[in-house]
Amino acid sequence: MARPDAVVENMSFLLAELDGQLTRLTSYMQEPHPEMALQLVQRAGYSNNLSARVRKACLAGMMRAKLTEAQRLRLQGIDTIARNLDLVSRLGRRAVEHVEQAERNRLLRTKTYVAPVTLVGKTIACIPKAMETSDSRLAVEIGKSRSQIDIFHDRLFRTYTRDMRGSKHSADLAHGLLTLNEIHRMGEGLSAISEALLSMNIGQAVQFDRYFTLRSVLGGGKGDEEVRLQPLAETRSGSAISSVNLRNAKGETVAAVFKDGDRRKVKQERVGVKSWNSVYPGLAPEILSYERHGKSAALLIEHLEGETLEDIVVAGSDEALARAQKALHKTVGDIWRQTRTEEPAEMKAMEQLSKRMKDVYRLHPRFAQGVRNLNGLRIPDLDELIAAAARREAGLAAPFSVYIHGDFNLDNVIHDAVGNKIRFIDLHRSRYMDYVQDVSVFMVSNYRLQVLDSATRNRIAKVASDMHAMAAKFARRHRDPTFEYRLALGLARSFASSTRFVVDQNHARRMILRARYILESALAVPEGREARFKLPIRMLFSD
Incomplete structure (x- = not known):
């Protein structure tokens, strides 16, 4: 140049x-x-x-x-x-x-x-x-x-x-x-x-120490001039994700994904990928190489063909979206059935939310309103609602565990239209847990998309509602009576905590109000009657 x-x-x-x-x-x-x-x-x-x-x-x-x-x-x-x-x-x-x-x-x-x-x-x-x-x-x-x-x-x-x-x-x-x-x-x-x-x-922007990890994971010894990365993304934790073209033993050019960052985070990603390949082979990408250097580490993983669900929801055709959803629901249901264990699982959504509220208030200080009184009616603040919901949640464990993604956002799911396959990425939080954790995160990751046109917002609402319908059917078949109540707490957590990533004040306000509405509705249910609780899902995800 x-x-x-x-x-x-x-x-x-x-x-x-x-x-x-x-x-x-x-x-x-x-x-x-x-x-x-x-x-x-x-x-x-x-x-x-x-x-x-x-x-x-x-x-x-x-x-x-x-x-x-x-x-x-x-x-x-x-x-x-x-x-x-x-x-x-x-x-x-x-x-x-x-x-x-x-x-x-x-x-x-x-x-x-x-x-x-x-x-x-x-x-x-x-x-x-x-x-x-x-x-x-x-x-x-x-x-x-x-x-x-x-x-x-x-x-x-x-x-x-x-x-x-x-x-x-x-x-x-x-x-x-x-x-x-x-x-x-x-x-x-x-x-x-x-x-x-x-x-x-x-x-790609690289730190001095991480450069040596990059050289090592890409095979080193071939000359620095051969290393060329194409940035793909950067996570909130600081990890960088890039595409890279390498030559295999036959001299053929092979596409791969290079991910580097904090050693602990990258190690968790590696463990997550290996776990999925043993629990449900073919869903996660293959690990091509892993290297550590000081406090950083790097992974070279298989490049996955296809589009993220986020791209399909925002810009794909109706046919492409319907096909991707059908493949997703089939895959997720199959995972839940195959990995189910009889060990009860506690999501602890309110505990998660409580830890994240400081970051929410830091970005949106007006959400920290404190307790208010309106014509003699005491209106509790959000923290008080969270604490009360945590006490209710403590006695509502899921009756079984399944292996979950752990960060089940739209952009962590890839649909390969050619093979009609679903693949998962960003797996550092995968573990056995209440499946409601993934369902609630997925649903709110749709709503969080900052797309304003009404047609796309309607698609977003439908994708979230369809996931709810699929999960609710699974809950009925597997005798999980408190699914809806636990989902409500998971949705409240995801709506509220996601605002720490949303700068747009109006969009963040819509999300925090939904979280508050859900908590108030859940807490109004008499103890022992949680199995009868239902949320107006379509209304919650429509603007």
């Missing part, structure tokens, strides 16, 4: 300016002098202005039409590099200011800073080549500089704190610690620059 001339030109000036500033900083640390300190401090405007020009040019480039995702990601990466170069410049000036404030700068051992500052300068000098050649190995070396600076920091930190014991010059040594912190933070800037370069090369 030919970058805008203003980006190239100002980035070149910025790198040259940083080279000069770090050279002066090295000389200053070798022999501190007020005149050189003044020269360094007076350079503040240069790097700042150049960084601003690079960022302005990048923004202008990103505003252009017909920009590919790779081009956009590259401009974002250059913007990140410019910001962190300016950060390194500011940290250098602040280090000088701390040294100048020390009355006895010999206590600071400034000559020891020559090596790390020189390292920073040499590392930054590698940036132009890394950008021009898209050399991921060089980008990695830039990131590795941080670990060398960390070692320097830890060693000098111990020296300063040791010198402080019994010293009469603790103020000077405190300035030493502050100087050390500024130099240490330069390593953070280099790490951010490394991540920006790697992200530009592989086509």
